[in-house]
Amino acid sequence: MIVETKKILIDSKLECASGEALEGFELMTDFYGQLNDKKDNAVLVCHAFSGSHHAAGKRDNNIGWWDEFIGPDKTIDTNRFFVVSVNNLGSCFGSSGPLSKDKNGERFNNNFPQLEVIDWVESQKMLADKLGIKKWHLVVGGSLGGMQSLQWAVSYPKMVKKVGILAAAAKTSSQNIALNEVEREVIRKDSDFHDGKYLEFNKSPAKGLKAARMLGHITYLSAKNMDQRFGRKLQNTDSKIAEDVDFEIENYLQYKGGKFAESFDANSYILLTKVMDKFDIAHGYDDSLESALENITAEVLVVSFTSDWMFPTRNGKEICLASIKANKKCSYIELEGEHGHDSFLYPNEDYQNAIKNFIESK
Amino acid sequence: MKSNFKRIIEKWIPQNIKVLDLGCGDGDLLEHLKDSKNVNGFGIEIDISKANECLRRNIPVMQCDIDEGIKDFDDLDFDIAIMANSIQCLKNPNLALQNILNISNKCIVTLPNFAHWSCRLDLFLGKMPVTKNLPVPWYETKNIHLCTIKDFEELCNNLDLHVIEKLYLNNNFKESTLTKLLPNLFAAEGVYLIERK
Numbered sequence: 438m439i440v441e442t443k444k445i446l447i448d449s450k451l452e453c454a455s456g457e458a459l460e461g462f463e464l465m466t467d468f469y470g471q472l473n474d475k476k477d478n479a480v481l482v483c484h485a486f487s488g489s490h491h492a493a494g495k496r497d498n499n500i501g502w503w504d505e506f507i508g509p510d511k512t513i514d515t516n517r518f519f520v521v522s523v524n525n526l527g528s529c530f531g532s533s534g535p536l537s538k539d540k541n542g543e544r545f546n547n548n549f550p551q552l553e554v555i556d557w558v559e560s561q562k563m564l565a566d567k568l569g570i571k572k573w574h575l576v577v578g579g580s581l582g583g584m585q586s587l588q589w590a591v592s593y594p595k596m597v598k599k600v601g602i603l604a605a606a607a608k609t610s611s612q613n614i615a616l617n618e619v620e621r622e623v624i625r626k627d628s629d630f631h632d633g634k635y636l637e638f639n640k641s642p643a644k645g646l647k648a649a650r651m652l653g654h655i656t657y658l659s660a661k662n663m664d665q666r667f668g669r670k671l672q673n674t675d676s677k678i679a680e681d682v683d684f685e686i687e688n689y690l691q692y693k694g695g696k697f698a699e700s701f702d703a704n705s706y707i708l709l710t711k712v713m714d715k716f717d718i719a720h721g722y723d724d725s726l727e728s729a730l731e732n733i734t735a736e737v738l739v740v741s742f743t744s745d746w747m748f749p750t751r752n753g754k755e756i757c758l759a760s761i762k763a764n765k766k767c768s769y770i771e772l773e774g775e776h777g778h779d780s781f782l783y784p785n786e787d788y789q790n791a792i793k794n795f796i797e798s799k
Numbered sequence: 800m801k802s803n804f805k806r807i808i809e810k811w812i813p814q815n816i817k818v819l820d821l822g823c824g825d826g827d828l829l830e831h832l833k834d835s836k837n838v839n840g841f842g843i844e845i846d847i848s849k850a851n852e853c854l855r856r857n858i859p860v861m862q863c864d865i866d867e868g869i870k871d872f873d874d875l876d877f878d879i880a881i882m883a884n885s886i887q888c889l890k891n892p893n894l895a896l897q898n899i900l901n902i903s904n905k906c907i908v909t910l911p912n913f914a915h916w917s918c919r920l921d922l923f924l925g926k927m928p929v930t931k932n933l934p935v936p937w938y939e940t941k942n943i944h945l946c947t948i949k950d951f952e953e954l955c956n957n958l959d960l961h962v963i964e965k966l967y968l969n970n971n972f973k974e975s976t977l978t979k980l981l982p983n984l985f986a987a988e989g990v991y992l993i994e995r996k
Contacts, residue, residue: 738854754871757861761841762875764817768854769861770847787847794855 438508438515440494441468444531447563451526457550460540464564465490465524465531469507470515472568479570480513480796481561482522483578483585485782486653486709487701489530492522505784512789513796518574525585526560527552527708535633535704547633547704554581554716558588565596575796576735577601579781580748581709584716587756590735591718597735601792604745604774604781606752607726607759608717613747616656617710620649624703633704642703647694649706654693659744659777726759733760737767738795740788742774742781768795804972805831808881808907811964811992812836816878819843819903821865822885826853833858841877843868866890869898877903884909884932887942893954900995905963909990914947914983931970932987948982948989955993964992 451459493507506512524532583605590600627645667686678691722728741753760767774780823842842860853860880903918928927937967978967986977985
């Protein structure tokens with residue numbers, strides 16, 4: 438499989454939904470496979486909240502977040518399809534975000550424009566124009582990535598042939614926003630946060646970021662999955678991460694949270710959770726989902742997991758029912774998923790067949 | 800689905816309409832109707848591998864239980880709903896029928912006739928019927944509300960439904976003199992096109 442990673446400069450102004458603007462920006466992008474001469478085999482893969490452009494293959498000991506799904510003869514067969522995977526604006530894996538510098542050469546820190554999902558779609562549209570891609574064969578993603586896919590189909594109906602919305606919703610719920618706010622508050626209350634200017638003080642609110650991620654991580658798993666994996670097992674004394682850890686689940690969260698805090702930026706965390714909170718596809722359509730979906734011409738596949746309590750199955754069903762009501766071609770697949778919300782990341786025969794059959798159907 | 804059975808259903812389907820197939824299986828009926836009648840079809844199927852087959856055929860499908868699924872369907876609007884051999888698998892066939900006719904102008908129902916002579920014979924011999932169109936033994940069957948042609952027509956009457964068309968078919972999905980003469984004894988399948996009065 439041909440793999441390329443490029444930082445692509447988009448040298449035009451991005452007018453954000455908030456009214457702020459970015460004078461040019463960079464998108465860290467992975468490419469898998471080859472764009473054909475007709476340029477009609479391109480697939481845009483949208484990552485979730487804390488994901489990156491690195492969706493497939495092994496790099497620096499890290500495996501891409503959708504490696505089992507992207508590659509030769511895999512769910513998205515790179516012998517046929519050209520996969521584009523973009524690190525979202527505002528994130529911290531190489532695309533423009535709080536860590537990058539503004540036109541005066543100063544680091545944005547907490548002053549990066551507050552983005553919305555629609556801004557990501559605009560930035561990716563500018564990338565598609567640059568690549569000469571007039572229509573995506575498929576735009577697909579899970580969670581916040583699924584929201585981007587949906588936004589693509591609504592914003593640029595002529596540019597999307599098929600859209601895959603996995604473990605996502607047409608809007609975030611009050612509970613989603615509430616949990617995100619607790620996570621943000623934990624970061625803000627870290628004494629090293631310095632109102633988001635921590636890098637100017639050579640500090641990092643790692644403790645807050647770690648705790649925020651620990652809470653976030655719980656929302657990505659299911660109660661059943663946690664019981665099966667950890668139950669009430671006690672942690673071995675010699676492999677304890679912290680003194681007062683008793684149970685394996687505590688140790689696991691401590692480990693995962695700590696690891697995450699080493700590689701993620703706190704300002705990005707706050708910005709991206711806000712992107713999620715603001716998402717409501719029916720906003721601007723009198724809160725009617727059916728009206729919001731009116732413009733879609735793409736074929737739609739929605740997949741939900743019964744073990745997902747972040748975006749429960751009713752969220753997926755709602756998108757499908759509104760699509761059918763709006764006379765769109767939409768399918769809905771409901772799987773148990775063993776991993777709660779995170780199930781969309783894990784290989785499963787029925788799940789992968791659904792996606793593959795959907796992509797490859799005429 | 801047998802091809803002559805598909806042809807029978809097809810006759811009652813006008814061109815370019817919106818069809819809901821409840822228990823659509825692998826989507827072959829909807830695919831056939833898309834090709835022959837250019838219908839805008841949508842299927843409901845509980846079995847994931849069959850639903851995945853619908854995706855492969857590019858037939859829109861909602862993978863869910865019919866009983867549960869139609870509860871959420873109250874604002875939808877179809878021209879014809881099809882329940883091909885699925886009504887006897889539902890928890891509340893009578894309520895389902897009414898719900899379906901709330902979201903669809905007409906409904907095609909096909910059902911295995913539990914009073915067919917071969918069923919009667921099995922019961923006479925003291926066994927649960929295992930026949931050509933009821934091939935699964937009692938402990939594995941999904942059929943929880945089997946009925947006879949007489950029963951179904953009585954239900955339609957009680958629910959104030961109008962039977963627009965009906966066909967009594969033998970095991971080869973054909974009408975015969977016998978099925979017309981004594982349907983409840985000789986018809987293996989009843990096929991109905993119904994609407995609200």
